[in-house]
Amino acid sequence: MSSSNNSGKVLKLKSKDNQIFEVEESVAIQSELIKNVVEAGCDIGVIPLLTVHSKTLRNVIEWCQKHVDYVEENDSGSNEEEIKNWESEICEEGNNNGSDDEETKNWESEENNNGSDEEEAKNWESEGNNDGSNKEEVENWEWEENNDGSDEEELENWESKFVDVDKDSLYALLLAADYLSIDSLLERVIKQVADVIKQCRSVEEVRQTFGIKSDFTPEEEEEIREEISWID
């Protein structure tokens, strides 16, 4: 469902194990690293990503694609813009602040037998308000949308499933997101690792989950345990 709004240029990314991936520019520039390469004009030929394995790169590309699709589908930016335009239209027509729209002016002055433009705007606005203010309407509309399981929620669920992987893949994703500077992915993976740590009920479990070897001497460990003895 990708749009062809942009140039539709396709970039070639080469993974550590020499696999080539063809990715649309709009998708690839979610990565700050690749964005910088493109802006520096060095995107001729193949962009080598020396530390990212093809398996991980495939997942990363999937992530980027999903986010590009999400932004396009919801285009929350343009929704807000639409609303702003709509609201400012209302205000303009009311206040007639040297609006360039001659027609609107004429229409208003025709209608306007009783008083100032502002008054009319107020009447008009209050008519609108009888149905619940404009803003409220917009909010209700948005809330209805959300009732169908908001898209944001869907994305969140998708993201949670995406990072619900084994430790090695998570580790690879973490390093890849860091190397490629993909903020959204990095944030989500960091959150996931933190969640995994939180789920561990004891120190041993944390060690086991992450394969950490304790390098404390028994005395040092005792010291630390004492320092945190105020925990239950």
Place this chain on the structure above:
Amino acid sequence: MLQRKKQRTSRKITDKSDLFDGVPDDLVVSILCKLSSSVSRPTDFVNILLTCKRLNRLGLHPLVLSKAGPKALAVKAQNWSDSAHRFLKHCVSAGNIEACYTLGMIRFYCLQNRGSGASLMAKAAMKSHAPALYSLAVIQFNGSGGSKNNKDLRAGVALCARAAFLGHVDALRELGHCLQDGYGVRQNITEGRRLLIQANARELASSLNTIVKRQLKQQHQRRLNYQHYAYMTGSGCPLLSDFGCNVPVPEGHPVNVFLKEWFELGVGELGQGLRLCSHRGCGRPETRAHEFRRCSVCGTVNYCSRGCQALDWKLRHKVECGPMERWQEEGGNGNGGDGGAGGMEEVGEAEDLAIG
């Protein structure tokens, strides 16, 4: 930020290699920051400090400590010790505002160190920490830590106003009552009522927020069935119960739990003849005799602030007290209690008006 360091240890790679091995320090710190800010109890955070030297060092990094949330610092009163004190001090020096507030409260009320406690709370208040501002307001209203003459009503109102501006529900209520009664500020009944309504609305909104999030996660239920929820949660938030809208009482700050347990479990001593605020969720003790105000009808309960009084009234005191309750200061300085026509308690009436 830390310089990126690739930790290449000289350990042999065993069949289960350390996940954090190849992760640079700054990423680990980011992970631990996320951890400290989102844990729901201290254990979950502290576990990581015991795993190995590197994680211990990075876990105690000031950046990580500064991000620790209130729940990560939720010391239990019965476990209070020098090490707990040290840990909180550590967090304070790392710049953790929650720790400033928590330690400030503990020092002021439990350790009887008024000056240090107040200055820690002031530190948090200056960074716009709403609970700290509110707590300082309560101290000013009551002249806690000093004599009756140390009360500074106007300072209290100013602090309350700042906390209320940040959306603190108790502060909104307190300020609303002050405005209605002309206490520490010029009387403005409409404005006071408006603030009381706003306090109710905020409380409802935040409760609904948690309800909605929970329900969406569990069942994708579209309509919120208030009655259903009331059935599930039992006694609900009193101020909205008149609507048949029982929402759960909002969660208090962990330090209030600390204070309550400190005195109730006898970890610390409550001075001779001193009482705790009768609102269960508060935990503040008096710092001198007759500091708090009591319910003038039954005289059996005392409150540190109007906010606590109002909440407790609807939560449970309404049923155990008589219908005529007056908010009165001991020693006869009646204030804020008059004005209720027909002998109705002002607070109660105000609340009804606020709701109706």
